[in-house]
Structures are given as C-alpha cells and as structure tokens.
Amino acid sequence: MDWRIRKFGGPWPSPHEELLLRAALGQGPEASRALAEWEADFDPRRIDHETLVLLPLLDRNLRAHGIASRFAGTYGSVYRWSWSRNQVLFAALGQVLRRLHEAKVATMLMKGAALSRSVYGDLGARAMGDCDLLVPPAQVDQAERVLREAGFAPVLPLGAGLFRTHHSAAFRDPVGREIDLHWHVLTEDIGPGADDGFWAAAEPLAWDGATTSTLCPADHLLLIVTHGALGGLNTAPVYWIADAVVLLRRYAGTMSWTRLYEQARERRLGLTVTRALDYLAARFDVPFGGDARADFAMGPVSAGERVEHWLKVRNAAGSPLGNLPRYWFTYTRLCRREGRAPSAIGFYRFVKDHRLVDRWTFARRALLWPARQLVWLVTQLLRLRGSGTRAPGRLGGPGRVDARGGLSARPRPGLAEAGDDGAR
Amino acid sequence: MARAERFRVNAPSVVSDLIDGEVVVINLDTGDYYSLPGVACDIWSGVRRGLSVGRIVEDLVGAYEADAATIEAAAVEFIVRLRAEGLIVPDDTEPAAEPAAERGGGVRRGFAPPTLEKYDDMREFLLVDPIHEVDVTDWPRVRPRDEPG
Numbered sequence: 001m002d003w004r005i006r007k008f009g010g011p012w013p014s015p016h017e018e019l020l021l022r023a024a025l026g027q028g029p030e031a032s033r034a035l036a037e038w039e040a041d042f043d044p045r046r047i048d049h050e051t052l053v054l055l056p057l058l059d060r061n062l063r064a065h066g067i068a069s070r071f072a073g074t075y076g077s078v079y080r081w082s083w084s085r086n087q088v089l090f091a092a093l094g095q096v097l098r099r100l101h102e103a104k105v106a107t108m109l110m111k112g113a114a115l116s117r118s119v120y121g122d123l124g125a126r127a128m129g130d131c132d133l134l135v136p137p138a139q140v141d142q143a144e145r146v147l148r149e150a151g152f153a154p155v156l157p158l159g160a161g162l163f164r165t166h167h168s169a170a171f172r173d174p175v176g177r178e179i180d181l182h183w184h185v186l187t188e189d190i191g192p193g194a195d196d197g198f199w200a201a202a203e204p205l206a207w208d209g210a211t212t213s214t215l216c217p218a219d220h221l222l223l224i225v226t227h228g229a230l231g232g233l234n235t236a237p238v239y240w241i242a243d244a245v246v247l248l249r250r251y252a253g254t255m256s257w258t259r260l261y262e263q264a265r266e267r268r269l270g271l272t273v274t275r276a277l278d279y280l281a282a283r284f285d286v287p288f289g290g291d292a293r294a295d296f297a298m299g300p301v302s303a304g305e306r307v308e309h310w311l312k313v314r315n316a317a318g319s320p321l322g323n324l325p326r327y328w329f330t331y332t333r334l335c336r337r338e339g340r341a342p343s344a345i346g347f348y349r350f351v352k353d354h355r356l357v358d359r360w361t362f363a364r365r366a367l368l369w370p371a372r373q374l375v376w377l378v379t380q381l382l383r384l385r386g387s388g389t390r391a392p393g394r395l396g397g398p399g400r401v402d403a404r405g406g407l408s409a410r411p412r413p414g415l416a417e418a419g420d421d422g423a424r
Numbered sequence: 425m426a427r428a429e430r431f432r433v434n435a436p437s438v439v440s441d442l443i444d445g446e447v448v449v450i451n452l453d454t455g456d457y458y459s460l461p462g463v464a465c466d467i468w469s470g471v472r473r474g475l476s477v478g479r480i481v482e483d484l485v486g487a488y489e490a491d492a493a494t495i496e497a498a499a500v501e502f503i504v505r506l507r508a509e510g511l512i513v514p515d516d517t518e519p520a521a522e523p524a525a526e527r528g529g530g531v532r533r534g535f536a537p538p539t540l541e542k543y544d545d546m547r548e549f550l551l552v553d554p555i556h557e558v559d560v561t562d563w564p565r566v567r568p569r570d571e572p573g
Binding site: 063076079080083084087088091094123124175208 | 436439441443444448450452455457
C-alpha cells in the first residue's frame, strides 16, 4: 500500500525521510542499512527542517548502537546544539513553572518538553521550537500575568476572540525564547470542557523542583498523532512519527488503548488515529492496540469525519477554499461544546476572530478572494500546460524539491497572521 | 588553593552534560557555551561528584602519565579558570566521605593540560527555533523573523 499522498503533501514522510526515520529509530543492522541508503543522498550543506529536527535523534541512535558515519561530526554538532538550545528553553520554562505553581495555577507540559523528560530520557534528542504549556481556561488570565512578570510577552494581541477560537497563544521573552501557552490541548477540539478528560488523567511530572504534570501516554499519543497527521501548516511531518514510535515503545506494555480510542472517537478523530497507527504499525513495527483496535475499527465513522480527514491530510490549504474547511470543522466542534447550532453568521465570526482581523479587513479579503482564486486557477492551468503533469497544491508538500531544484522549506504562517498551530 | 577545598557546579545558572566523551557546559546567565574535552572532562566530573581538589588531582595522577606536580599545577589552574568563568562556586556543605582513589587499575593515558574551549558568540544561535527559523540551505543560516517562510 502506498501510504504517501505525495502530490498533495500530507502527513506521511517521503521515502528519503522514511530512511532517516529508520536510521534514527532502528536498531543495529536495520539502522545501518537505512543510514547508508539515506546518506547516499544527503548533503550536509543543505539541511531542511524535517532533517534538522531528526538529526539529534539520529546522532543518539548511532552512538547507542556504535554505528559509524562519515557525517558523525555533523550529527554530533546538531545534537550538541539541540541539547544546548533545549537547556536554554528549559531554564526559562522552569522559572515560569515555579512562578505558576506559587500562583496556584495548574500546569501541564505537552509535546517536546514533556516528551524529552518522560519518553526520550534525553534532553538533546528531541529538537523543539518552543515549550507547550497547558493551563485550565479559567486560569489563563493568571497565567498571562505570571508570564508577563517572567518577561514573556504575547506575540499577538490577546483578546476574547482569540481565546474562543484558538487553542494556544505564543509568548516570547526578550532573548527570543518561546512558550506556547495552551488553554486547550488539541487544535481541533476547543471549547468548554474540551480538556476535562485530559486533566483528569494527567500524570505528575517532576521538573527542576517545580510541580507540574503531563498527559497520560494514551492522551499524549492522541495529541502527537492529531498534531502530526492533521497538524497546522508549520508542523514538520516527520517528528510526530519519531515521537509516536518512541512513546509507543516506551509504554508498549501499559498503554491504555481503550482510552486512546474512546478519546479519539469522542472527539471525532478516530479515523485520523487509526490511519496514523496503521501507518506506524506497518512501517515501524510498533504495537497498535490489538483487540481495542479491532473493536474500534468496527465502530461507525461519520461522513463528516471522513470528509474532514480527507481534506486535512491532503493539505486542503492548497485548494481554493484554503483553510475554510479546517475552520469549519473546528467551529462545529466548538458549537457542540457550547451547546449551540452552527450558523453562517457564527462561522463568519469564528473565522474573523480566528484570523485576528477586524471586520473591514475581513470584508476586504473576502471581496478579493474570487480574484485571488482566479489568479491561482490560471497559474495552475499554465503550469499544467507547461509541465504536462499535475501540479501540486499551492503549498506543495513538506521538504519537496522546488522549482529551483533545491529542497523547499515547509511554509508557515507569518507572525503577523494567526495560523492553525496556535495563535502565533 | 587548598587541597581540601571543594567546588560545585553553579546550578541552576550552569548546566552540563557528557556528550560523546566531552563535557558540554552552558552558562545560562551569559549564554556562553563551553566544551571540556579530555582531562578537563575528568576534572569537571570530579567537581560534579563533590570531590575535593586534592582528590581530583589524585585521580588524575592515577589516570595519566605525568609527574604529580605537573598534573596538580595544571588542574589547579584549570579549576581557577572554571571559577573565574562562574561555572563553579565553592561548596561549603559538609563533605561526604570520598571513595578511595583509583590507582593502577588501567592503562595510564598521556597527559595534556586541560583546556576550556569557550564560545561566546553562540547566544543568538542557541535561541534559533529549529522548526521555524532555520533556513534550508547552507545550514546554519538563521532566517530573519520577519522573512516569510
């Protein structure tokens, strides 16, 4: 089965990226073979994002298995950089956690920072951009005050609209360290009570003398998978796989598969989870739920969930509708949590607030939208005529060969415009 | 410097780890990055274990081929440098019983004076966001924050 959706982008790695993952996650001869094959097409002078975030893990794995490489110096340098950078980030995070604890704000660490401690057991192996910190929605104002006192300022102006339509907001200190303050765990599932189950199952996590917690393994896997497989445009498409594989190996015997599937089903994310775990099981030989998986597979999947999954993994941002389908599904979940029926005016307000624009800017963009789509359509047609092949989506896939023949960066929303991976 | 004197790592301002036979140290207050290879690595390890200066020197004498005076002079000079950089501070706590020095158990290595490689231009680079700010060509090139992805 071809798991990749190459021409649409999507969450699955390219064959070259998969070799890197095998070298970074495999053992002994398997890792050696994958490394040799991957290095045959590796240029240390041109390292894309997806490669960069995996090199520390690769370095650790090669050292652990005594595998030699002509690029060992490069991998070692990137590992040292990752470790050093994480130390700088974690020092700030520790201070913030202690202040939040003193202010009696409940906290939970997620993704990179938490996984470094609880799953990787190595503070350099998991490169990360920021630290993800969750607080209860009712304590966001307190958390914001504490962050400001600690020298962190929001990257974007905070307000009720942002709070209602996003799951997080980025804060940055004067030297550039970032903490992503979450009030919801998942981008897709926001609104009142969305995280009650996550908080109830949270597990304690020691962090340099601070008291905090992290998601239980099943919930963390749900977050990793949905963030990776359905994630925002600035989600590297490979490290979610590394996170999931390392977590599955770490908790192979104790993972509550029933909880994972129940949580996924309740949040209408079951299809995403099963597809992602099918991929991991097929390509990386990790456990994926046994009987619980089989029971879950027999359950119903709504048409809406199928459409949402289909659109998201195909990088719908490259279509004329842009992110509107993504917003719509998040909006409908929000409506369900708020106990109201979705409506056109409600969706308009949601999108306007989510994009953090005033009504006039929103109206101007809406009016220009048909013209922009026409330009896009003509461009696509011209490219089709010129190349004789089907053109990729507007954004293309992650780390793909671009028109200049080099590896292209995965685009991300500009800082002045909120994206889907937090309000940043 | 008294041989009984002990030092400790200046935590939490200073963090360190042993990576592939080399100690990497960061002073989080200054952003300076240090690399401690070889003998320097052994001295740092001794400080981390709470050993006295005298005991660290004894261990080095047991591990390296050089006369004791040479090793002691080099080690003390290095510890003074670590202190001047703010990486270690005097430890006034009650010392635990030190384990006996390891002597003659293995092959003694050639002695080279310990070095402290300092990189004071790393601060900005340490803060580069690997997900959003590293450009894809000629790594490491930092993409300006306002440059679109």
